[in-house]
Amino acid sequence: MPLTALDIYKVLPKTNCGECGIPTCLAFAMQLATKKAAIDACPYATDDAKATLAGAAAPPIRLVSIGPDAQCIVMGNETVMFRHEETFYHPTAIAVRIRTDRSPDELKAEFERVQAMVYDRVGQFVRVEMVALEDADGDPGRFAAAAALADGMGLALMLMSDAPAAMEAALAGISAHRPLLYAATADNWEAMAALAKARACPLVVRGKDLNELADLTRKIGALGLTDLVLDSGARGLPATLTDLTQIRRLALRRQFRPLGYPAMAFVTSQDPIDQVTEGTAYLCKYAGLVVTDGLQDWQALAMVTARQNIYTDPQKPIQIEPGVRAIGKPDASSPVLITTNFSLTYFTVEADVEASRTAAWALIVDTEGQSVLTAWAADKFTAETIAKALAASDLAERVNHRKAVLPGGVATLSGKLEELSGWEILVGPRESAGMTMFMRNRWRPSEAAATS
Numbered sequence: 001m002p003l004t005a006l007d008i009y010k011v012l013p014k015t016n017c018g019e020c021g022i023p024t025c026l027a028f029a030m031q032l033a034t035k036k037a038a039i040d041a042c043p044y045a046t047d048d049a050k051a052t053l054a055g056a057a058a059p060p061i062r063l064v065s066i067g068p069d070a071q072c073i074v075m076g077n078e079t080v081m082f083r084h085e086e087t088f089y090h091p092t093a094i095a096v097r098i099r100t101d102r103s104p105d106e107l108k109a110e111f112e113r114v115q116a117m118v119y120d121r122v123g124q125f126v127r128v129e130m131v132a133l134e135d136a137d138g139d140p141g142r143f144a145a146a147a148a149l150a151d152g153m154g155l156a157l158m159l160m161s162d163a164p165a166a167m168e169a170a171l172a173g174i175s176a177h178r179p180l181l182y183a184a185t186a187d188n189w190e191a192m193a194a195l196a197k198a199r200a201c202p203l204v205v206r207g208k209d210l211n212e213l214a215d216l217t218r219k220i221g222a223l224g225l226t227d228l229v230l231d232s233g234a235r236g237l238p239a240t241l242t243d244l245t246q247i248r249r250l251a252l253r254r255q256f257r258p259l260g261y262p263a264m265a266f267v268t269s270q271d272p273i274d275q276v277t278e279g280t281a282y283l284c285k286y287a288g289l290v291v292t293d294g295l296q297d298w299q300a301l302a303m304v305t306a307r308q309n310i311y312t313d314p315q316k317p318i319q320i321e322p323g324v325r326a327i328g329k330p331d332a333s334s335p336v337l338i339t340t341n342f343s344l345t346y347f348t349v350e351a352d353v354e355a356s357r358t359a360a361w362a363l364i365v366d367t368e369g370q371s372v373l374t375a376w377a378a379d380k381f382t383a384e385t386i387a388k389a390l391a392a393s394d395l396a397e398r399v400n401h402r403k404a405v406l407p408g409g410v411a412t413l414s415g416k417l418e419e420l421s422g423w424e425i426l427v428g429p430r431e432s433a434g435m436t437m438f439m440r441n442r443w444r445p446s447e448a449a450a451t452s
């Protein structure tokens with residue numbers, strides 16, 4: 001909870017000396033509460049007062065970064081329980097657990113498989129970000145070699161070992177890339193915390209339950225370590241989801257600092273479909289990191305797609321640049337298709353046009369990321385806006401005809417659009433899935449050329 005002016009006033013000197021530029025301490029407190037002044041302006045503020053204000057200003061869930069600068073993974077700093085209240089800011093990282101008890105060639109192949117899990121989804125590249133490298137046999141040399149191999153391939157890592165000696169060996173050459181260390185427990189927290197502090201690496205803290213977890217983060221926090229990730233120790237969907245929800249609720253609604261860190265979860269299901277369901281549940285509520293075994297390509301695609309949806313700002317639809325795009329290799333006789341700059345709309349149209357085996361020019365009208373009917377209802381996809389976009393484009397030079405295809409859902413715009421633009425407007429299918437039939441039955445390039 002943010003401090004009120006009265007809370008702040010209680011820790012100020014209350015001398016009303018005016019040296020802060022404001023006549024009274026109470027007025028200064030009111031300025032601080034609304035963030036219009038900084039505590040440094042009061043030369044008499046005690047260290048305690050400064051610490052109180054700094055603590056209140058800290059985010060309820062700490063922002064933690066992991067991995068090399070080039071592909072830094074950021075988690076935490078979330079502000080709401082429910083996405084519709086605002087948005088979720090930092091997409092859950094997904095890690096594939098790989099054990100070290102295999103040959104270097106097998107390990108390399110596994111790492112390459114994770115590296116290849118990158119997908120182009122509605123104009124954004126989404127990926128599986130991390131490898132959770134598990135020390136399978138307590139052999140420091142083998143663990144260090146595997147960590148060096150993965151790090152050399154540019155992978156962000158979570159190093160998993162309960163043995164501080166193995167962790168130290170693995171960190172020797174790669175700590176500058178800030179791998180996440182897993183994990184400090186009631187048995188080893190002093191050694192693990194010392195290692196994390198010496199190497200400036202983020203650290204997972206694992207408790208048997210939330211009470212033990214909070215106790216451990218208090219102790220580790222007192223050593224000056226702040227980049228922590230929480231593992232409540234729960235396994236299985238119901239228990240893990242309960243703990244993740246409790247952690248988020250306590251951090252946001254009670255400002256409970258010992259649990260004010262991003263949390264993580266392990267997928268424990270064995271069935272491949274259940275694995276996706278379980279992992280997706282955790283990334284919806286409320287894991288900053290999900291670790292799963294043996295992820296296959298189709299599972300990864302399902303999870304990153306779900307994550308992309310959950311972490312899209314509900315008030316800012318994913319958009320593409322307005323203007324003209326080529327679908328396939330269009331030429332002067334290719335059709336001109338009118339659509340909006342809502343990513344999902346455009347990429348659906350693009351896929352359906354490609355499926356029709358026709359090349360086309362797409363005129364993408366700026367509708368602030370709204371779909372055809374939504375933009376039409378909001379007066380952003382009108383005859384005027386389309387005619388303006390058409391006139392501003394270079395389509396008249398690109399094609400040898402003056403025909404454009406309007407989405408069937410807004411057929412009512414066709415007459416006025418013809419008047420304003422001077423182009424012949426053909427009413428296309430209501431859904432772009434009808435594009436194949438439309439191209440076959442309604443679009444005749446030779447006829448189009450003849451009308452130019």
Ligand code: SF4
Nearest residue numbers: 016017018020025042
């Ligand atoms: S300088 Fe400090 S003590 Fe003086 S009025 Fe401002 S807040 Fe109060």
